[in-house]
Ligand SMILES: CCC/C=C/C(=O)SCCNC(=O)CCNC(=O)[C@H](O)C(C)(C)COP(=O)([O-])OP(=O)([O-])OC[C@H]1O[C@@H](n2cnc3c(N)ncnc32)[C@H](O)[C@@H]1OP(=O)([O-])[O-]
């Protein structure tokens with residue numbers, strides 16, 4: 132167990148911590164000569180995914196809207212070995228999407244792997260959600276993923292080359308996500324795209340898989356997503372281990388008794404796109420310590436989304 136996950140408490144230990152930063156289950160050089168395009172690769176989980184591909188030899192293209200964040204990530208990722216190109220792009224814009232693939236092509240060639248990681252999200256009760264808020268999240272998370280995927284697929288079909296797509300999802304694609312109606316609907320659409328296109332493009336050698344992170348806190352989380360985590364901490368809820376863990380311990384809310392580390396998602400991504408996963412397609416791999424399957428013997432009291440967000444009663 133690493134220091135990051137060490138706990139000095141009595142009680143069950145939870146799932147063991149992962150190997151240290153820099154470790155990999157795949158052979159060194161697995162991605163030598165491979166081009167990997169990661170949307171949202173300038174921050175958080177996208178950057179962690181990109182880092183694991185870079186450690187294994189990939190050349191990277193990272194794409195998103197914010198040039199400053201991309202540049203900082205590019206410098207950090209380049210230090211891991213491979214070449215890195217940053218492309219400013221709003222994935223809602225089909226013209227910019229085409230240009231990103233042109234940029235990648237000029238730099239290294241057609242990407243072999245596409246990781247659709249970019250997404251948008253903020254908590255809001257459905258009854259308060261404006262049409263613009265709905266569209267912003269659905270257009271980025273679902274339509275942006277489709278536009279990137281379509282461009283990747285068209286170019287590979289035209290070239291007659293194989294490829295691998297990984298769509299980063301969320302477990303509320305299966306369960307629904309109270310307070311996140313837009314994002315949950317969009318992620319359900321993304322999961323459906325994975326299943327549809329794995330069949331449609333399998334004959335052409337293109338794998339399409341989903342990858343779902345659990346709670347993996349990181350320093351780039353938006354204020355609203357971070358605020359949501361902090362709200363959860365405020366409500367306490369340490370039914371089993373109150374005496375051992377402080378009430379702000381996110382880990383105690385997970386069956387694993389720990390949160391996930393971003394590199395654990397990166398390792399799963401590098402496996403899914405690797406030669407060792409060539410017969411896996413149309414599958415969504417959940418890396419969340421079984422949190423999404425959690426049920427208690429006694430259900431907790433229902434608290435409305437409005438109450439959880441501290442909003443007054445809806446008055447129309
Ligand atoms: C929880 C576990 C799972 C986590 C999953 C994740 O995805 S984590 C990943 C999380 N990472 C990210 O999300 C990173 C990227 N996210 C972002 O850049 C922003 O969240 C964005 C999607 C709003 C930007 O898109 P943009 O530049 O197109 O946005 P814009 O500024 O033009 O606004 C568009 C519309 O949205 C409205 N609106 C905005 N905020 C709120 C709010 N809090 N409340 C209500 N409404 C809000 C705004 O009023 C407008 O509607 P209107 O007035 O026209 O009807």
Ligand SMILES: NC(=O)C1=CN([C@@H]2O[C@H](COP(=O)(O)OP(=O)(O)OC[C@H]3O[C@@H](n4cnc5c(N)ncnc54)[C@H](OP(=O)(O)O)[C@@H]3O)[C@@H](O)[C@H]2O)C=CC1
Pocket residue numbers: 170171172173174175176177194195196197198200220221222223247248249250251252271275299300301302343344345346347348351352353
């Ligand atoms: N963190 C977590 O615990 C969980 C995360 N997820 C999923 O993991 C993925 C990564 O999330 P995380 O790293 O936490 O969040 P971040 O907010 O750090 O990442 C979102 C990324 O998407 C990019 N992005 C947003 N809108 C656009 C756009 N229109 N065009 C291009 N890029 C865009 C952002 O870059 P920029 O602003 O520069 O455009 C940013 O790099 C997402 O798909 C998310 O839904 C799912 C479940 C849990």
